[in-house]
Amino acid sequence: MKFKKYLMFFLIAALAVVIAACGSDSEGDSSEKENDSSENANAEGEGGSEELEGSVVIDGSGTVYPLMSRLAEEYMVNEQPNVSVEVSRAGTSAGFEKFLVEDGTDFNDASRVIKEEEQAKADELGLEIKELKVALDGLTIVTHPDNDWAKELTEDQITGIFLGEYTNWSDINSDWPNEKIQTYGPNENHGTYEFFYENILEEKDLVSDINLQQDYSTLVTLVSEDKNAIGFFGFGYYDSNKDKLQAVNVDFGNGPVEPSLDTIAEDGDYAGFTRPVFTYLNVGHAKEKPQVLDYALFVMNNINKFAGETGFAPIPDEEAESLISDLEALK
Numbered sequence: 001m002k003f004k005k006y007l008m009f010f011l012i013a014a015l016a017v018v019i020a021a022c023g024s025d026s027e028g029d030s031s032e033k034e035n036d037s038s039e040n041a042n043a044e045g046e047g048g049s050e051e052l053e054g055s056v057v058i059d060g061s062g063t064v065y066p067l068m069s070r071l072a073e074e075y076m077v078n079e080q081p082n083v084s085v086e087v088s089r090a091g092t093s094a095g096f097e098k099f100l101v102e103d104g105t106d107f108n109d110a111s112r113v114i115k116e117e118e119q120a121k122a123d124e125l126g127l128e129i130k131e132l133k134v135a136l137d138g139l140t141i142v143t144h145p146d147n148d149w150a151k152e153l154t155e156d157q158i159t160g161i162f163l164g165e166y167t168n169w170s171d172i173n174s175d176w177p178n179e180k181i182q183t184y185g186p187n188e189n190h191g192t193y194e195f196f197y198e199n200i201l202e203e204k205d206l207v208s209d210i211n212l213q214q215d216y217s218t219l220v221t222l223v224s225e226d227k228n229a230i231g232f233f234g235f236g237y238y239d240s241n242k243d244k245l246q247a248v249n250v251d252f253g254n255g256p257v258e259p260s261l262d263t264i265a266e267d268g269d270y271a272g273f274t275r276p277v278f279t280y281l282n283v284g285h286a287k288e289k290p291q292v293l294d295y296a297l298f299v300m301n302n303i304n305k306f307a308g309e310t311g312f313a314p315i316p317d318e319e320a321e322s323l324i325s326d327l328e329a330l331k
Helices: 001-047 063-076 093-100 115-123 155-165 191-200 216-224 235-239 283-288 290-306 317-328
Strands: 054-060 083-087 107-110 130-142 153-154 182-188 211-213 229-232 249-251 276-282
Touching: 054 063, 054 155, 054 276, 054 283, 054 290, 063 107, 063 130, 063 290, 083 290, 093 191, 093 276, 130 191, 130 235, 130 283, 130 290, 130 317, 153 155, 153 276, 153 317, 155 182, 155 249, 182 191, 182 216, 182 249, 191 229, 191 276, 211 216, 216 235, 229 235, 276 283, 276 290, 283 290, 290 317
Parallel strands: 054 083, 054 107, 153 249, 182 211, 182 229
Antiparallel strands: 107 276, 130 229, 130 276
């Protein structure tokens, strides 16, 4: 009798252990599921934006290139590592030729506004494009570092040099060297050339022997090796080569003004040589390819943060915010 009681006791105890173990496993499974769910939620929360992939293709202005290249690097490293942003610099006009075709580039950087004939080409192809003003640039007149006579020039003297009205430096000032002035600038593919020709020279022909180049780094080298050189390009290329070049202070009528991020402004002291620069967006591509619209939004949300790094003055915040709203409406 006692044996039966002991046997019953052990059976009950064993059953209790089994039940307890099963309960513990169940709680563990539930806990693991809760932890997994929590980790997934946290991962989604930390990611913030949707992970994208694909490519974004940009060409156009050599002047805008350093700024767009810097933004592309930031975007690929810290925002969307699976998106490839390809930035080239054929020049504003050459870039528009690649942009205004079927299946053209996604963006065209431009150091001038789009021309009527270019807009007409877009209309003919049924391409909807959006102009995005990204920064302000100061056209900068540069000379050799050893040029200690033409550190300050009036606007009229500058135009006279590039129109061929002066042959030697001594033609401007008899105390200056009787040496031939050597002129340099970007070629016709560049919006900087067109801005200079149309806005500064008022569409008068440049001096016939001017040395025009496609590549800005080549221009920097040529001016830095020629004591009698004088050239023009965007402020950023001067700013990143101050060890090789010097900038001419320009007198617009109220005394000489040094080009700088403080003076470059559409209503500032250097307004005479200040111009806005742009990137143009293919709206159809932005609607079809999420990465293109995402990059456009990234650019406009960060443009003023990176403008100064590459030699550009920022646009007013309200202008950037207005363009961001326009882009958000494309979603």
